[in-house]
């Protein structure tokens with residue numbers, strides 16, 4: 478389906494974002510982190526719009542025509558395509574942090590298992606790992622990095638409210654897990670968002686290994 482763009486958004490800008498999202502999605506799919514059409518990805522286009530994956534597409538085969546425009550309420554703009562079922566979680570991040578330009582959500586095996594294992598505690602406390610320094614603002618392995626685990630629901634406003642409550646409590650937030658579902662993380666640009674995602678995948682795998690080894 479075609480994408481009409483508001484006059485304020487040059488087609489080159491939108492399609493540059495769409496290509497970048499599709500490229501990242503294909504690479505992340507190659508890691509096995511987007512099984513069975515799961516996961517969604519977006520980039521800010523301007524203060525009022527984001528480019529996001531169309532719902533239900535195979536994330537390993539995305540091209541620029543699998544990306545569409547939404548406003549910051551998560552509503553489709555200039556297309557009858559259906560945006561990701563989780564669009565509101567993306568636009569929430571863009572509304573809360575104007576400096577964030579990329580949001581990534583994946584469903585890796587590690588993310589899924591970790592979300593179930595730590596759901597009762599409601600948070601994964603990462604401490605002592607050198608790779609924590611891959612996360613914005615963390616300059617030492619001695620820092621504490623807390624990744625909340627929120628209950629899953631198909632009702633996006635409930636998830637949005639849980640995320641808002643965490644942010645409003647003043648605690649830092651760079652990523653969150655949803656129980657039995659996957660991870661959300663973000664960054665100022667695609668490189669930073671991917672660095673966060675890769676670091677968190679690695680750190681979750683390490684935490685799971687420690688549990689397996691009963692260490």
Ligand SMILES: CSC[C@@H](O)[C@@H](O)C(=O)COP(=O)(O)O
Nearest residue numbers: 513514515516517532533561562
């Ligand atoms: C195919 S199950 C995964 C979905 O329910 C959802 O969690 C997801 O990540 C992808 O949804 P989508 O609407 O394609 O963005």
Ligand SMILES: [Zn+2]
Nearest residue numbers: 515516658659
């Ligand atoms: Zn999902």
